[in-house]
Amino acid sequence: MAGTATAVIGAGYGDEGKGLMTDYFAARSGTDGIVVRFNGGAQAGHTVTAPGGLRHVFSHFGSGTLAGAATFLARRFVCHPSLFLKEAEALAALGLAPPPVFVDERAPLSTLYDILLNQLAERRRGNARHGSCGMGFGETVERSLDPEFALSVADLRHGAGWLLRRLAAIRDGYVPRRLAALGIPAPDGEAAAWLASDAALQGYVHAAMRFRRMTHTAHPAMLAEQEGVVFEGAQGLLLDQERGAFPYVTRSHTGIRNALEVATEAGIGALDVTYVTRAYLTRHGAGPLAHELPGKPYAGIRDDTNLPNAYQGTLRFAPLDLDLLVRAVQTDFADAAARPGMSARLGLAVSCLDQVGQAVSYVEDGASKSAAPEALAAHLAGRLDAGAVYTAWGPGRTTVKAQRGGWNSATPSPATAQAAGARATAP
Template identity: 50%
Template sequence: MSTQAQAVIGALYGDEGKGLMVDCLAAATPGAVVVRSNGGAQAGHTVVGAAGARHVFHHVGSGSFAGAATHFSRFFVAHPMLLLDELAALGQLGVTPKISSDPRALVTTPFDVIINQALELARGTARHGSCGLGFGETIERNLRPEFALSTKDLFRPDLRARLVSIRDAWVPVRLAALGITALPAELATALADDITIGHFEADCAAYLDRVTLWPDRRLCERGTIIFEAAQGLLLDQDSGAFPHVTRSNTGLANMLAIAVEAGITELDATYATRCYTTRHGAGPLKGEVSALPGINVADPTNAPNEWQGTLRLAPLDLGVLREAIAHDLALDRGGIAVKAGLAVTCLDQADDGFAVTDNGEGMRLDPAKAASRIANLVGLPLWAEGWGPRRGDVRLHVDAVAA
């Protein structure tokens, strides 16, 4: 039983290369279990396998190509409807991940999705940047015990009655509280149709066929743990710029809580950042520009979409990066020894001499030396640098991790 664990955390607004880093760590850790420590299906972590197969991981841990198992922690929000689609897509790539879940992991219903999409549509140009998948609404509903739904509840004989109660008693109250008096026709039809509940029950049954219940406290019995965070530190519900945040803690907080339960005593945390800054969705972005001189941005995952618009860009701000990581590392660690290092990704997209900023001053960096320079200015050891989308494109600084 190992009491040491690793972690990958997005240092800014997400999309920093967390999937790539988890894949690399899983490949170097036989028998690993990737633990989803926050978020839900709105995550999008891209991994390109050795044979060139590409998958955007939403539920399943990003170490699956490397053979790692997946565990949904008590802080994860499961989305049975979308998990089945993802497993089917992975199956076509020859990947069949082993999945377990803490019984307390929350579950998204179709009604959370309906409310989420109705609210975001009603906001018009003042949207918060939601993905429209019902994540935040799932959190909100579960604050009311009579409407709560977690993974263990999917075994209840009264599941259908509980879903009917959510639809008939919770949804009207929530819509009224949000000031929504009418739904778009398509959403209204889905809400009223009993087929919606029937389909969801079938999805839940299939979900239970594929997911084994396993408590967080027994995680170390499964293998070496790799925590995989979703989103980034600047979207954390407690420290991000409200209301443009996610309804979860995106850094160490959840990992430390799980570690205490599981008996983990040491944690190596890799903070990932691109060599420039991106944000997909509404909210502040310091130094935002329409294009980045010296950067050939390549991002097929974050295509423009109805809910989050177009990927936004800014030079990497080392002051913002340094502050975000320092704030996360200042959390009460509950006696757990934490070591931290930096991973800098997307260096292959930088031309000779690209710009970053620090305390309002710009500086130009040589891509070949940029990762070590950025890590030095942030005050962390450099643990990895990414020069492309595949595992073989990552240079792991093993000596730094082991120090």
């Protein structure tokens, strides 16, 4: 049974190495483990490279899949049946039969119309784009606020006929209203044809029914019976809907808050929270990026996941701002520290250290500084009072080193927070 669960949280704008660290922690339990996706949806792109070189970018399935861990899609995770099937097919093409996928029936369902609305809105914004990746996540959250048009996994129990009627109501009732609210004229051309397509609607229904057959509904209480529970966050702290720079945020709590909700329902009372950052800062999409650089800061940088696309453009770079990172992490960890009955320990993981050479540049107190990769990780860990520190020197779990701690025992770290109302502090 799970006494202490692990949580992996991105400390930046996403793309920090959450897939890598989730795989690393999940591998400890192998087929006895389970990965909990507790926020975001199919717009996630978490890259995992297995020891044998097998590589996959995860969106619906947990990033512990290659390590044999099951997946639990929690109530705040936005499910998209068609994209789930697409990923299942991609895994099958790699010769993999994924471990079981469990899903909370309260989880919302995204539709083809949410994607359409998202893409039309982002295109219309032009140079004022918000940085969306065009997958319909935020539009799904918006639609779910209206009970008349909301959809959840539980609704799939009503069958294909009911779902067909619900989707038609969304298409004919909600979409025109939402377009008007966004100030977007009725679409024409290809978008109009897609919106009017009964074949597309029926294809979604077919996918949704397959999604239901391929997954197992479950309550978070089932997590208490698992040996190794890893909470896998999506996006990063600097994109949080309440703490990021609006409107360049995602409509999600990207930190520990949703994981705490699931852990409480599951009866899990202790979390080892590892905040992940690259050795440099990236942002894929529009929005502020302090100290932005004109290109890659290190010749060794290679990113085969975050390719240029029509909605987010190209990957952007900046040196790590240690003060910004520390504030973001401490603010988020305070949520865990204040949770009644929850014991939390703070850890740090620094990825991509193999890409930066002998010295890595960063910003602290407004000044540009540099240090050896190991020294940067140690300095940042000291500022965070991190009880466990992991450094990653490549794309796979075998390159991860536990520099300090590692929490292989029950020994508390200096950043343990147990009492209700306690607050995380740093020197």
